[in-house]
Amino acid sequence: MKKLSARRRHPLAALVVLLFALAATGGLYTAFAPAGEAKAEKQESSKSLAIEEGKKLYATGCSSCHGTGGQGTSDGPSLVGVGAAAVDFQVGTGRMPAQQPGAQVPRKKNIYSQDEINQLAAYVASLGSGPSQPTKEMYDPSGADVARGGELFRTNCSQCHNFTGEGGALTHGKFAPDLGDVDEKHIYEAMQTGPQNMPSFTDGALPEKDKRDIVAYVKEVNSDKSESPGGFKLGGFGPVSEGMFAWIFGLGAMIAVAVWVAARTAKAKKS
């Protein structure tokens, strides 16, 4: 003991203590979480496999614009830090890979399977941390507060997407798309990541619950199942489509009726 005590001011003493402490913590961790360790390792290996696969997909489909390492080029932005959610949204809705440059990349048919999208997402997520894909319970509309979602939607979304998410025009040919048949997950991811001209609504600005309420509202008022108590919606664009309808079909019908009535008149008998 004396020997130890004598060397306690040795320059390397602190290092030795640190080593002991690290060994103890590591030991304790292995003792208390042995199963997790193995699982994490397995996950780690499958994750790296996904990243590998994703990298190949990336090289084929994305690298021509976003650069071989996701660093971005003059044709496409850097993907470092955009996160898995952005990839899932962009590829899942068919926007990426883009067909051609233009004011805005439109939605089109998605040709990737969900597994491939996940691999791509894993690769892009490995480039830098960003929002990850939401889980089902985060965007599941059942049980969410639709009325609150409506208020949030009108505060944050309707100025571009219209009252019920029918879409609207932005400057120079850009537009806020129709949310009619967009997947719940993709609506959620769009809020998380802010694709193209859309601002991103981080969890700090718009907490998870609020996003779920908004998704529920959009699904309530603008999906195949949503009711329209007044009859056909005429697109749901408000007074412009209503006015056009009143002119073409309303007044058109009136004129047709007037012509019909005027043509059927009591005629003086010709002898």
Add this chain to the structure above:
Amino acid sequence: MSTATEAHGSAAAEGKKKAPAGERVADWADGRLGIYSLAKANMRKIFPDHWSFMLGEVALYSFIIIILTGVYLTLFFHPSMNEVEYHGAYTPMHGVRMSEAYASTLDISFDVRGGLLVRQIHHWAALIFLAAMFVHMMRVFFTGAFRKPREVNWVFGFLLFALGMFTGFTGYSLPDDLLSGTGVRFMEGAILSVPIVGTYLSMFLFGGEFPGDDFVARFYSIHILLLPGIMLGLLVAHLILVFYHKHTQFAGPGRKNTNVVGMPLLPVYMAKAGGFFFLVFGVIAAIAALFSINPIWVLGPYRPDQVSTNAQPDWYMGFSEGLVRVMPGWEINAWGHTLVLGVFIPVMIIFPLVLVTIALYPFIEAWVTGDKREHHIADRPRNAPTRTAFGAAWISWYFVCLVGGGNDLWATHFHLSINAITWFVRVAFFVLPVLVFIITRRVCLGLQRKDREKVLHGRETGTIKRLPHGEFVEIHEPLSQEQLHTLTAHDQYQPVEIGPRTDENGVERKISRGQKLRARLSKGYYGESGQIPKPTREEYREIESSHGHH
């Protein structure tokens, strides 16, 4: 009168055989209201028959429908801006705080029996009412039915249209939903843009800062009492004048400026008009039952911090929306005050200008022609090329503004840039009316030439004949006397002459600027470039007599 009394006396004497019930009621009413003499004077009133003469009726009937449905809506609507929490039948709005006006509109839509249908009939009828007034006004315009003695009635009709716009706007604002609230905010902005008094006017109208809690109640009394009351009075005056002036008719054999050819008011016209009312009601009801209009339940209650895209007024206010949307956002800042030209010019100057231009036209034309005669024969649009061109140009002007008002929907539906549309409207606002004017005038002149050709050379039969020497000719068939009359019945004015610049003594005459302008306009209207001389009797005879030489 006396015979009626006698008949009564004899009936009483007979004791048993009474006159039929209807006759007795009529007698009773005649003794108090004098309906027999009224009926005698008016029952045989003649109305000419043409489908375009029924456009005004469409407007009249939709106005009646609006009043009927409007009364029903007032039974359930609460014109109050008190804040309440909604707990009605529409679950996606549960727990949302809103004004009583909005909540009661939701109740009308979901809890009142037939409420939604009546609301939709009311709103569709309003859109069709304004559209019908518009086309009715255009019918009157293009047929020259605004000429003496009908100028005052033209102004009444114009006022009905303008008041209809504002009645519609106040009605659109009542539910206090996010869309209408944005519209009211737009109007407040327009009022604020008025120099010096703008802020005072706004404070006066809204009872303080926007939105306050007064405007729904105020708009309510304007919408259901003030404006419809004035409109009803104007409408009655409008109809009395139609009765008094008698209806115009198109030229034709037997139709003169001094007669009216058509069907008598009773029974034919009354039966047709009555039936037509139900047809109009039926069409509007069918549209209202099938097509949603202003679904306020998805629009949400108005909150000044919220806004949506597609926030546009109903179509009749759309041209003012367009004017503001395409106007550059100019403003002048001086001495601590801001003059917002970007709003003031379009809403406070051009908006009234567009409307007043068409309202004043009859007086301008009367001044140019100097014609003091009465006109009861409607013009064919082609026979007044300059007027027709002016009307077409005005319509194009109006519709260009409407395109500007819906620029976002043009952009999304035709995949265009909204900026490009805005620039198109800016240019077209100035250029398109001119182009339309020139083109329409040329089309009218072309049609006049065609009429002239038809009168002088007959109708093209499409039958080709080969002459003995090999020439091919198309056989023209002469028109009937009736057709010849119809095509040549119209008057043609001669341009006004100012006369020589100097009088007989060589002294320069005093010619006012007004006279010079009038002469120039008259030359434009009726000079060589303004009309094709209609065939004269001599020309016709000459060609007739030479027909054998073909």
